[in-house]
Amino acid sequence: MSVHSASPARNASRAVWLKHLHQWHWVSSAMCLLCMFLFSITGITLNHAAQIEAKPTIVRMQAQLPAALAAPLRAYAARHDGAREPLPAPVEQWLADSFKIQPGGRNAEWAVDEVYLPLPKAGGDAWVRIALDDGATEFENTDRGWISWLNDVHKGRNTGPAWNWFIDIFAVACLVFCVTGLLILKFHAANRPFTWPMVGLGVLIPVVIALLFIH
Numbered sequence: 001m002s003v004h005s006a007s008p009a010r011n012a013s014r015a016v017w018l019k020h021l022h023q024w025h026w027v028s029s030a031m032c033l034l035c036m037f038l039f040s041i042t043g044i045t046l047n048h049a050a051q052i053e054a055k056p057t058i059v060r061m062q063a064q065l066p067a068a069l070a071a072p073l074r075a076y077a078a079r080h081d082g083a084r085e086p087l088p089a090p091v092e093q094w095l096a097d098s099f100k101i102q103p104g105g106r107n108a109e110w111a112v113d114e115v116y117l118p119l120p121k122a123g124g125d126a127w128v129r130i131a132l133d134d135g136a137t138e139f140e141n142t143d144r145g146w147i148s149w150l151n152d153v154h155k156g157r158n159t160g161p162a163w164n165w166f167i168d169i170f171a172v173a174c175l176v177f178c179v180t181g182l183l184i185l186k187f188h189a190a191n192r193p194f195t196w197p198m199v200g201l202g203v204l205i206p207v208v209i210a211l212l213f214i215h
Contacts, residue, residue, distance in 0.1 A: 028177040042154035057143045063098045065135035074132045080110045099139045120158040123149025
């Protein structure tokens with residue numbers, strides 16, 4: 001192949017690669033747009049969590065476990081002292097009806113005198129305690145506000161497996177966005193002399209700050 005025919009071939013190959021890179025770049029950016037915006041905002045709120053005052057709202061409720069459920073629950077607790085196991089289905093249903101909560105098969109902490117069911121959630125906390133001697137049941141729900149909710153969503157704290165999977169997929173999409181952007185910069189670097197100095201600066205600044213100011 002002659003030099004004259006090789007150059008158009010290289011240009012055609014370059015154009016094909018650029019086309020694919022641009023497609024992957026804009027698709028990944030479209031997928032990441034809203035979440036990147038939210039994660040950026042919550043990154044600021046997390047960084048200034050001590051300066052953002054949270055005013056939690058606490059709701060407490062009480063109810064009496066029916067005797068038909070309390071007796072078998074006491075017997076079960078006597079056999080499972082110290083265990084971490086879900087509540088029986090009838091008790092979970094009674095809690096759902098009484099307090100409008102969804103235990104969802106979460107593990108409770110069993111003792112001979114009480115059962116404690118933690119119900120952690122994004123942006124707050126909740127728990128149920130059942131006294132086994134008389135069936136007295138307490139429910140407490142703490143809501144720390146929407147900023148705390150967004151912060152917990154950012155960290156994947158108490159958000160469930162579906163959101164944790166989404167964060168992983170979102171992270172992969174961000175990697176695709178970054179890598180395709182870097183490759184597009186490589187293709188255009190010859191005509192943009194400041195490309196690599198700016199890329200180097202973007203790497204150098206966080207490295208220097210981390211080495212000098214993080215202790």
